[in-house]
Structures are given as structure tokens and as C-alpha cells.
Amino acid sequence: MSDTKNTPAPAPIPGANKVPKTERGRRTLRALLNAAAEEFGEKGFHDAAISQITARAGVATGSFYVYFDSKEAIFQALVRDLSGQVKDFVAPRIAAAPDQIAAEQAGQLAYLEFVRQHKEIYRIIDESEFVDPAAYREHYTKSATRIAARLQSAMERGEISEGDCEVRAWALMGINVFLGLRYGVWGDEAPEDVVREAGRFITEGLARREEKP
Template identity: 65%
Template sequence: MASERVPEVTAAGAASAGKAPRTERGRRTLRAILDAAAAEFGEKGFHEGSVSGITRRAGVALGSFYTYFDSKDAVFRALVRDMSDQVRDRVAPVLKAASDQLAAERAGLLEFLEFVRGHKELYRIIDEAEFVDPESFRAHYATTADRITQRLVAAAARGEVRDDVSDVHAWAIMGMNVFLGLRFGVWGDDRPAREIADTIADLLARGLAPGR
């Protein structure tokens, strides 16, 4: 499993408007609040979770929360963006290091499965966003699909994948990965992540048609 690292915070995009931290200490506090919010909402859900529960988990005063966020809704919206960014940042290096696009898709799925197994709250938070903040929910998937589309089109130009790839292929790959993460990351880790990644890499390379 890849080693864990403390995720960075994109200050301008995390805190409420006009409340971005200006010091390293402030950024650490913001990171602690976001991590505590992930634990609070992941365990209790948005409606049962509370600002006071977040501050208790983070070990900060209530006033510190309102230094960076206007409300529970605001921290939830920030958390959805933050978790989406964490997935992106975790997967990006292995995509870049891969020898070709099929290897990149395999490596990306493997890294995603490992991430999900350590952050199972991701699914509850993103799923709740559909009802709590539909704009964030849609942005999470749309931006992910856009990134996949861009890398598939670039790979097609290099001759690594079929030349008619489009956003349809990107959404299909993303949907597959999302449900693989749910089954083999959240619901259980009874199969090695590498075995799953190998199976999907073979599927992408050869499809479902019988061999000739």
C-alpha cells in the first residue's frame, strides 16, 4: 500500500470567501477542521453532524471554526472539494509515471482503491452531497470525467488507445472505478487491490468480446 501523507489545503478554495488562512498555523488549523469534518460527517451524516462535534474532534475552539467557515453547510461544501482534490492529488503522480495509457488507468485504479480503503467516509460524504449540495456533487464527477477525457484524448493522439475516444468512454471508466471502489474499498477488501486493477486493465485492453 502506498504510504499516507498529510494532504495539503488549497486555502483559497477551502475556507469561506474572505477567510483563507494567512499563516502556516492557520493552514494547519484549517486542515484539522476539514479532517474532523470528514470524520464527523462520515460517521453521523450531514444532518446529524454538528459544528460542535467537528471542533471537538479537531481540538479547536468554536471561534476557530468560524474564523474559516460561515456555517456547517460551508464546511461541508469545502469538504467535498477537498476530498475530490485529495483523490486527484493521490492518483496524479502514478498516472504521470505510467509507461502508457492502459498502464496509467491500471495504476490510477489501484491507487484509488488504496485511497478508498483508508478513507471510507468518502462515499458517504459524496453521496450526501447529491442532496445537501447538488452543485458540489455534480462538480465532483464532472471534473473527474473531464480529466479522464483529456488524458484519453491525449493518449489517442499518441496512438496508445483507439482514436474515437470521447467523454462517453471517460464517464464509463469513471463509473466503473466508482463502483469498484464501493465494492472492494468500502464494503470489503477481501480481494487484493492489484488483482482488481489487473482485471480491469485486461478488460480495457481486450474488452468483453471472445478471443479469436
């Protein structure tokens, strides 16, 4: 799994005017993004207000404009920040798995746990389709590219069957997103049970296993 173990250093956030250089600046930017996730998640883009974001974050309005020019700019930064948060939460669990089949199941469980704790992520990513279509497309295209790359490596190592890794990446992403919607955002079934069932499907498909005679 060495190809997935290199976690990149935190990158500048697209949409933000500048990268904070001090610890205090980093805390302010983080507080603004967390507050934006709450505000956009609860109210949606159109009803969200910069004044409410700064109030939730406990920072002055001036601090907002140090980092962002507009409500659109912080929304754009938030979509990329949430994408990055999912990746950072899930990647170490994938990297720690002994093989790719186990890795996909570990990734799925981690994703479901993340969604449980951040239910607002669905509303925000989904709304980006309308507020910032490029960010929406980038979120899914980047995720699929990441999944396809790890499937391709696993296929070359002989850990999974031969097949088109891009198609299977989009299929796996679809499974994760819809199980996350059903069992993370809408329902509260035990994620382990859901992932065990889904893992069996991802591993063996729907085909009936022939009993030994």
C-alpha cells in the first residue's frame, strides 16, 4: 500500500485570498470554515449570511475579509476543504488495511463514520452543483481518480480481479455516497452492519456461490 501512504502536506485553500502564516491565523481560518459548514449546512447558500458565519466563528468581520472576498469565495473554499477533510479522514484507514479488498471496506466504514459526524456535508456538496459547478465536478472527479489509481495498483499487485478501474471507481464511489445518504444522513443503523453487508457485495457481487456437492 506504499503508493497510498504519502499524505500530502496541507495545501493552500482555493478560494481563500491567503495562506495564514501564524498559528492564530490558522485558527481563525479554521474557525471561519467550520462556521461556514454550519451556516451553509443549516440554511443553504442563499439564506446564509457572512455576518452569521463570523458570529458563529467568534471573529470580527474584518478577519473574514482577510481571507475571503465574498460568500461565494468561502463557499468555494468550503467545498474543497470538506473534500480534503473526507480524504484526510479516510486515507489512513485505507493505507492501514492489509490488502485492497480490506482497504475498500475500511474506507467505506471510515466514510460512513465521517458522514455521521458531518451530516451537513451532503447538503453543501450537493448545493455546489448549483452555486459552483466546477467545484462539484472537481470533488467527484478527483475522488474517482484517487480510487481508480489505488484499484489499478491493486490490480497490478494481483489483489483484485482484472477490469476497468475507472468504471469500478465510479461504481464504488456511488455505493459510498448512497450508503452514506441512506445510513449516515437519514438513518442510524450500526455502520459496521451496513459495511459488512456492502463489503460482501463489493467483494463477491450478486452471483450465487455454488455449494460444494
